[in-house]
Amino acid sequence: MKNQPSKITLFWFACLSMLGFLATDMYLPSFETLRADFATTQSLIGLSLSVFLLGMALGQVVYGPLSDRVGRIKVLVGGMVLFSLASIACSFAPNIEVFLAARFVQALGACSATVIWQAVVVDRYDGKVSERVFATIMPLVALSPALAPLLGAMLEHQLGWRSIFIALVGFGAVLAIMTLREPESANLSQQQQKLTVKLRNDYSQILSSKKFWGNMLIFATCSAAFFAYLTGSPFVMSAMGYSGTDIGLSYAPQTVAFIVGGYGCRTLLNHFESKKLLPWILALFFASVLIMFVISISMNVTTIWPILIPFCFLAVANGAVYPLVISAALSDFRNCSATAAGLLNFMQTMVCFAASGLVSAFAGYGLLTVTVAMFITGFIAVIGFILVTQARQQSVMATA
DSSP states (O other), rough: OSSOOOOOHHHHHHHHHHHHHHHHHHHHGGHHHHHHHHHHOOOHHHHHHHHHHHHHHHHHHHHHHHHHHHHHHHHHHHHHEEEEEHHHHHTOOOOOHHHHHHHHHHHHHEEEEEEEEHHHHHHSOHHHHHHHHHHHHHHHHHHHHHHHHHHHHHHHHOOOOOHHHHHHHHHHHHHHHHTSSSOOOSSSSTTTHHHHHHHHHHHHHHHOOOHHHHHHHHHHHHHHHHHHHHHHHHHHHHHOOHHHHHHTTTHHHHHHHHHHHHHHHHTTTTTSSSSHHHHHHHHHHHHHHHHHHHHHHOOOOOHHHHHHHHHHHHHHHHHHHHHHHHHHHHOOOOGGHHHHHHHHHHHHHHHHHHHHHHHHTTGGTTTTHHHHHHHHHHHHHHHHHHHHHHHHHHHHHHHH
16 A cells, blocks of 8 residues: 555545536526526526436446446546536537436536545555545535635636536546546456455445444534535525625635634644544534524524534534544445445435435424434434444454
């Protein structure tokens, strides 16, 4: 295994990690223009986002086993080519039906990057180094949702909405070229094993691991709390009288907080083991969702600040916890790291869908719905930590 990644490799990881968010968020400022150009409804334009997220979730389950079987580089290059071709189709779509289909295929290409960069990190670097790599890259991911809409708005204003997808074609092509310059990291010595046998063995190994389940639950529920807030906050802030510009600017503090958490975690890993940091970070997460819940049921909240301030502490906790739990969830599966990464991200995405759907379904209850959903995720995160602790104790007993 390598000791440290080069700066070029770190840049490659960062670009791969941001691809899905760029493709998700860059076109958001163009929703109304798209609706007018396609002469369709707001619901169908909104469906283009849901279709993309569904493709991202489903594709990850496929790319993991496939890249374990035939190699990271071939599969990732194929994914980037598919992403670029689908982006071309989005740009030249004549109607909403073609656009929706192209967005789904675009997601199937984009999600290859999400799975495979995580698998390559686990393939190449040992536990301590991989934690530092994840702690370096994950905060950069937080910049994507903040910067992508601004970039998209600029392109749409200057060149029209179709230029957004042309820009994504170029980004996909650059990533394909960068990928071809990287060495293969997968262990392909098990290629002779029947695919069905390998999949059965791999999934059995992953799904029987308390360590995987515990870290997955922490990762998924911390993410779900974030999505619950992002889904409900525009409606809550609109009801408070905030403008669209105010709502957009409210996401800046949480982005900064997430970056602080990620790089703070990276610094702390120089002095403490991850198992020492995890309970303190989860305590911060749980305290944040508890405070927001108590505020929503005990106060008549007329401004976003009483909620936004504790949410920023939650963002710090998320920025710190993601590198620890992703690295830990995948560390025992170097023989099938992409399969494990695909399953991890699939489950995380589906839990986020559930939280977002819950908030959307009960949006009429406003802030209470958001904070209740987040409070529930806090308890599930505690269950995940219990599983992680049990797995750690079993490991100690097995080696004693």
